[in-house]
Amino acid sequence: MKYIKSTLFAALLAATSLGASAQDMLVEGVLASETMERADSMALHTMLLNESYVVPSMDMYPKWENSGVHYTTNLPDSFRIDLTGFVMPTTSRKITDIFGYRPRRRRVHNGLDIKVERGDTIYAAFDGKVRITAYQRRGYGHYVVIRHNNGIETLYAHLSKKLVIENQNVKAGEPIGLGGNTGRSTGSHLHFETILLGKCIDPALLFDFKNQNVTGDSYVYRRPGSKYIENGKVKVAGPEPKYHKVKSGDTIGRIAKKHGVSQRSILKLNGLTASSIIRPGQRLRVQ
Numbered sequence: 001m002k003y004i005k006s007t008l009f010a011a012l013l014a015a016t017s018l019g020a021s022a023q024d025m026l027v028e029g030v031l032a033s034e035t036m037e038r039a040d041s042m043a044l045h046t047m048l049l050n051e052s053y054v055v056p057s058m059d060m061y062p063k064w065e066n067s068g069v070h071y072t073t074n075l076p077d078s079f080r081i082d083l084t085g086f087v088m089p090t091t092s093r094k095i096t097d098i099f100g101y102r103p104r105r106r107r108v109h110n111g112l113d114i115k116v117e118r119g120d121t122i123y124a125a126f127d128g129k130v131r132i133t134a135y136q137r138r139g140y141g142h143y144v145v146i147r148h149n150n151g152i153e154t155l156y157a158h159l160s161k162k163l164v165i166e167n168q169n170v171k172a173g174e175p176i177g178l179g180g181n182t183g184r185s186t187g188s189h190l191h192f193e194t195i196l197l198g199k200c201i202d203p204a205l206l207f208d209f210k211n212q213n214v215t216g217d218s219y220v221y222r223r224p225g226s227k228y229i230e231n232g233k234v235k236v237a238g239p240e241p242k243y244h245k246v247k248s249g250d251t252i253g254r255i256a257k258k259h260g261v262s263q264r265s266i267l268k269l270n271g272l273t274a275s276s277i278i279r280p281g282q283r284l285r286v287q
């Protein structure tokens, strides 16, 4: 291949009467593209290594503070969240509100709402250390934030009572509070957040409350737009999944318009056909 290339090149040079500097440029051009090919395979190799590398999670965080739930950090291109060793935060299977943008209230819902009764025990989802216990009259009410050994933080809000203190080590399944209706809340429920380096990610990507299980042994977070390898091919991570809870009167068309996507893509994402019936309360992926 190299031989053909250079022969072709020689022919090209012979056919055109290029000056010395132009020849140099062409030769440099070839060298540059070969270097780039090598660099690409190096980058792929590094990406593969990173994928399998388990980050010592507590060290990912620059500091330990007993305040500031959400903050912005540089998220890695990808991060594998180990979900083994989980315990469901509540035995309730009833989701009352999903994660994401709420058009009606024009604000983002950073977590998942799960129906619990006042006094129901709330458990730590993984092993970790309690970072924040606080009270927000107009917000979370009584709430607890735990930093876990697997690299994420979880938040439990609207509690009637907190059972842990800041800087306390907890085990997965250890009671950390009691369900309630404190703060900005209508009706007792648990507001549950899963946070990676300050950024909220949809808890439903990790926890399946309906089936009282996790979604797998691990979940790989990919920063939208970042590259990764799947089946030997380089892929670009798409936007984070977005869901819509069907309300009465909703049609696929109306939902598509609301989220600025096509009806076809909604049907495809949810394995539906144009004649499928959607029901209020149903959760549809829209992105």
Ligand SMILES: [Zn+2]
Residues within 6 Å of the ligand: 097, 109, 111, 112, 113, 190, 191, 192
């Ligand atoms: Zn909530």
